[in-house]
Structures are given as structure tokens and as C-alpha cells.
Amino acid sequence: MAATTPSKALLRSGIGVACAGVGALLAVAVSDLGKADQIASVAGAVLALAGIGLSLWAQFGSRGQAPVEASGTRSVAAGGSIGVVVTGDGRQPVAPPAMPAGGPTASGPVTASGDRSVAAGGDIGSVSTGDA
Template structure:
């Protein structure tokens, strides 16, 4: 997945803050090594907690979010596009949807953050899981 503009800005701001922190610790170390040791210990513990929080957010924080507005598009006769998961899709004549759509995974699956496009006759696209699709006539 390509990096987006906000993530690049966050990356460079993190690099800048880290650089300033290293320079500050070096300056304090020259003046008082004991004080620099104490500051580095506290800063390391705080940054470790921030890193754990960011890791958890990156792993679990984006679940269930819909894709960006306007990114779901269906074009073509009987085409279907869904930003998240769909249980059953039927686009044919005389075809019945199943009485009970197939069970979706417990986690619901991740949705994509980019465009979801179904183009062409009877095409189907989803940003998440698809349980069952029937595009033909009975």
C-alpha cells in the first residue's frame, strides 16, 4: 500500500522530533552525564509506550471504517459495488437470493481505504468480504 500525504507528514514530523531529541540529549550529556542518563531513561519509557499504542492502533484501529467518501462506484448494467462486506448479491433474472446469506467471518474483514469500482455489465466489487454472488439468469 502506497504512503499517503498525511502519513508522510507524520513520518517527517517524527523524524524531526527525534532529531531534536538526540541533539538535546547530546547537549545535556556534555554538561551533566547523570542528568542526561535520567532524561534518556524517562524519554525511552515514554516513547516505548507511545510505540505500543501506535502499533495497536495500526493493527486494530481501522477496522469497520468505510472507504473514503465517493470511492465506491458501480457502472454498467446490473453492476454492484459495496464499500464493505456483502452477504449475497444477485443480478440475474429469475435467480433467488439464498434464504440465509453465507456467514461472514467474525472479524468482518478489513475494508479497503481506496476506491472500490465495479465496471461492466453485472460486475461485482466489494471493499470487504463477499459471501455469495450470482450474476447469471436462471
């Protein structure tokens, strides 16, 4: 993933907020330890609830499926891995190399837009786009 993806930005924002919170608690603790204890208790409860909410959203939240489009003549697009693709006339499928099960899938759009083009959001085992 690129460093500009939303998940990286959220992670960095969360780290920044956590560092600021720890700094603020340390500053309050130096002046009044009892007050810092009370603030930390309330902040911990609020952050725990926020963490539970974010965990549930990440697990069960609606995620739109990445658009998978094939628009050219004999083009093929797949959101996951492709074992064998043959788009040429008179070609016989060739056994693909062994691919690990459960490989990566597309997190963004997968598009095959030219004649006999092939695009996959995961691994591609074997492709033949020419005629015999």
C-alpha cells in the same frame, strides 16, 4: 495498506523527527545539562499540544467518504461488506457464508464498471452474476 500511503509516510516522518530531537537533546546534555533540561521541558510541552491537536483532528476531522460507483448494467458496488448479490435472471439468493461483524470497509474508491460486475470495500459473502 501499501507502504506509500500518507499514514505510513507521516509515521516515518514523525519517527525521524523524534530521533533527530533525541539526538539534539543528547548533544546539548553533554555540554550543558541545565540547558538541555530547559529545552526538553519546552519541547515536551509543545509536542504534547501538537499531539492533542493531531489526536482531535484524527478523531473528529472531516474525512471524505470514499466514492462508491456502479456504472455497468446490473453492476453492484458497496463501500462495506456485501452479504448476497444476485444479478442474473431467475437466480435465487444463496445464503452467504458466515461473515464476521464489523469487517473492514473501503478506504479508497470502490468501482464496479462492467456489466454485472461486483465490487466491495469489504468482504463479499455470495455472488451470482449469471442467468439460471
